[in-house]
Amino acid sequence: xxxxxxxxxxxxxxxxGQTAALVVLIFALTEALPGDAAVALAGDQPDPQxxxxxxxxxxxxxxxGERLLDWVGGLAHGDLxxxxxSGRPVADLLADGxxxxxxxxxxxxxxxxxxxxxxGVLAARREGGPVDRxxxxxxxxxxxxxxxALGVLVITVFALRLGWVPPTAIGTGGxxxxxxxxxxxxxxxxxxxxxxxxxxxxxxxxxxxxxxxYAAHARRLGLTPTRxxxxxxxxxxxxxxxxxxxxxxxxxxGGVIVVEALFVIPGLGTxxxxxxxxxxxPVVQGLAVVFGVVTVVVNLxxxxxxxxxxxxxxxxx
Amino acid sequence: xxxxxxxxxxxxxxxxxxxxxxxxxxxxxxLLFAVFxxxxxxxxxxxxxxxxxxxxxxxxxxxxxxxxxxQVLLGGRSVVxxxxxxxxxxxxxxxxxxxxxxxxxxxxxxxxxxxxxxxxLAVPSLLFVLLVAALFRPGPAELVLVVALVxxxxxxxxxxxxxxxxxxxxxxxxxxxxxxxxxRTAVGYVAxxxxxxxxxxxxxxxxxxxxxxxxxxxxGVGVAPDASDWAVMVDRNRVGxxxxxxxxxxxxxxxxxxxxxxxxxxxxxxxxxxxxxxxxL
Numbered sequence: 270x271x272x273x274x275x276x277x278x279x280x281x282x283x284x285x286g287q288t289a290a291l292v293v294l295i296f297a298l299t300e301a302l303p304g305d306a307a308v309a310l311a312g313d314q315p316d317p318q319x320x321x322x323x324x325x326x327x328x329x330x331x332x333x334g335e336r337l338l339d340w341v342g343g344l345a346h347g348d349l350x351x352x353x354x355s356g357r358p359v360a361d362l363l364a365d366g367x368x369x370x371x372x373x374x375x376x377x378x379x380x381x382x383x384x385x386x387x388x389g390v391l392a393a394r395r396e397g398g399p400v401d402r403x404x405x406x407x408x409x410x411x412x413x414x415x416x417x418a419l420g421v422l423v424i425t426v427f428a429l430r431l432g433w434v435p436p437t438a439i440g441t442g443g444x445x446x447x448x449x450x451x452x453x454x455x456x457x458x459x460x461x462x463x464x465x466x467x468x469x470x471x472x473x474x475x476x477x478x479x480x481x482x483y484a485a486h487a488r489r490l491g492l493t494p495t496r497x498x499x500x501x502x503x504x505x506x507x508x509x510x511x512x513x514x515x516x517x518x519x520x521x522x523g524g525v526i527v528v529e530a531l532f533v534i535p536g537l538g539t540x541x542x543x544x545x546x547x548x549x550x551p552v553v554q555g556l557a558v559v560f561g562v563v564t565v566v567v568n569l570x571x572x573x574x575x576x577x578x579x580x581x582x583x584x585x586x
Numbered sequence: 587x588x589x590x591x592x593x594x595x596x597x598x599x600x601x602x603x604x605x606x607x608x609x610x611x612x613x614x615x616x617l618l619f620a621v622f623x624x625x626x627x628x629x630x631x632x633x634x635x636x637x638x639x640x641x642x643x644x645x646x647x648x649x650x651x652x653x654x655x656x657q658v659l660l661g662g663r664s665v666v667x668x669x670x671x672x673x674x675x676x677x678x679x680x681x682x683x684x685x686x687x688x689x690x691x692x693x694x695x696x697x698x699x700x701x702x703x704x705x706x707l708a709v710p711s712l713l714f715v716l717l718v719a720a721l722f723r724p725g726p727a728e729l730v731l732v733v734a735l736v737x738x739x740x741x742x743x744x745x746x747x748x749x750x751x752x753x754x755x756x757x758x759x760x761x762x763x764x765x766x767x768x769x770r771t772a773v774g775y776v777a778x779x780x781x782x783x784x785x786x787x788x789x790x791x792x793x794x795x796x797x798x799x800x801x802x803x804x805x806g807v808g809v810a811p812d813a814s815d816w817a818v819m820v821d822r823n824r825v826g827x828x829x830x831x832x833x834x835x836x837x838x839x840x841x842x843x844x845x846x847x848x849x850x851x852x853x854x855x856x857x858x859x860x861x862x863x864x865x866x867l
Contacts, residue, residue, distance in 0.1 A: 287708040294709065298721055406605065409853040410612075410846040413793040417804040418841040421820055421827075421834050429827065436827070523712035527801055531824075542805060545720040553720045557713055565708050 284569045291561040295554050296337050326353055349555030354547050359555035362540055370536035374525055376452060377459045385464045389471025396476050412465035416527045420458040427454060437533040455532045459524045463517040467510050474506030508575050518567040522560055605854035613847025616840045620662030627659040645832045649822045650812060654833045660814035661837060668726055669795040672733035676741050684745025685772045688753050700746060703739040711736045711798060719807040729808030733798050737791050744787045748780040789852025796848060800841055816841050
């Protein structure tokens with residue numbers, strides 16, 4: 270029990286370290302702005318009033334350490350700062366965009382696991398067979414294709430030529446649940462990359478696991494092939510895939526930002542892109558902290574699950 | 587823990603050849619456009635009406651009334667150049683870093699070199715690019731640095747794990763006992779021994795860089811709003827998708843083909859029974 274607890278401690282420590290580093294990094298990037306940050310940020314509209322507003326909002330007249338402490342203190346209380354553009358609290362903007370993004374990410378994540386595990390197990394049934402070759406080739410090809418290029422082609426074919434689904438989410442007002450047909454293409458595009466990587470890892474793991482002595486022994490004991498495959502081989506095959514979940518979270522996040530821009534969905538990604546375009550630094554920082562912390566937490570969860578599935582695998586730390 | 591299992595026995599030569607053919611077929615067209623396209627683009631013609639077809643423009647005109655065919659010829663170079671340069675720059679940092687961490691006998695030095703990378707791995711890559719974009723408004727050269735920075739942690743990890751394995755071999759011990767210099771051991775033996783693993787990893791990183799560069803350009807990072815760039819074309823001409831789909835479909839298809847071709851090419855190399863590159867990937 271004790272090595273397990275030591276591992277858990279180290280893993281949690283890494284998570285805390287990652288969060289702290291993330292917060293400092295996000296803060297430090299703003300510090301790295303050349304010259305007077307307020308002038309640099311005002312950029313296209315350098316009128317004195319705006320510069321003064323930025324200076325006051327970011328507290329540029331105080332020392333960097335003081336500001337960092339202030340900012341971190343605010344974060345701990347859920348105060349993410351105030352938008353330079355609209356003057357609204359960042360937390361409010363975040364709450365507005367949260368709904369559509371959660372729906373998008375939730376539906377994708379729900380479909381992702383059964384789809385990729387099913388595809389991986391299917392391909393591993395007969396290694397080198399026609400099904401395996403097709404699935405392996407397709408997943409190898411698609412796994413790094415940019416979502417926007419794939420998405421635009423999918424829109425052209427399925428929305429414009431065939432007219433099966435709407436091309437964008439314009440007109441839904443962000444209420445995606447009420448218009449499930451709007452979700453079809455965005456979720457399809459979002460799934461494209463993670464399904465490929467995870468199913469490849471599941472396939473490789475399944476081939477290894479099915480060829481292992483314990484699988485042979487289970488077969489000798491007279492267990493049905495289905496039981497051997499799903500109950501005995503699969504948990505071991507999932508361990509490497511579980512570690513990939515960390516990377517998947519990164520991809521889903523990037524994917525959500527792109528897909529929201531492409532399908533005009535008013536979610537967090539759109540809020541972020543708008544803030545980047547307007548150089549609304551507090552909003553960008555606040556969203557970066559939220560996205561970063563979500564990534565760290567998901568990674569942590571993925572490692573814990575992996576550890577549970579295959580305790581001998583040395584994950585992280 | 588070989589994740590490759592016993593894939594691709596001696597009998598699987600033919601499917602691999604077919605994969606190479608498919609990969610080269612996919613990658614050839616976009617790569618030709620990217621490398622030679624600008625030579626054939628010719629001078630910019632007079633601007634016409636936005637989003638029309640015909641009238642001497644066989645792929646129509648784009649959002650600014652420019653000839654789409656000319657934009658397609660010009661638009662590949664930036665994507666490919668930035669991605670290749672970023673991958674190269676990432677290895678320029680990752681290889682010395684990884685070698686130093688793997689070959690040092692001081693544990694604390696290895697920790698100091700490698701732990702920050704574990705932390706950086708937690709930063710979502712596109713988020714990092716956007717964060718930098720919001721603050722610094724990077725151009726293409728700065729985008730190379732940013733993308734390289736995103737790739738370094740992954741690349742360095744691969745270098746460390748490959749170099750650690752090689753550094754534990756008796757040969758390295760013998761080299762040390764003979765009093766060979768660090769440079770001879772590290773560059774002359776360890777770095778040379780892991781070049782195949784690195785070649786395989788390089789493909790993965792290049793595909794990742796292509797993805798990131800194209801996606802960043804689509805979101806308007808590191809490019810001018812009217813740049814001749816396939817990703818920018820997709821973004822800016824989207825509004826005319828109903829009127830003039832070619833201005834979007836052609837560059838999007840070229841990006842997809844480039845990305846798929848790169849992936850398939852390196853995947854075929856990984857599975858090639860004759861080459862056996864990168865055993866542990």
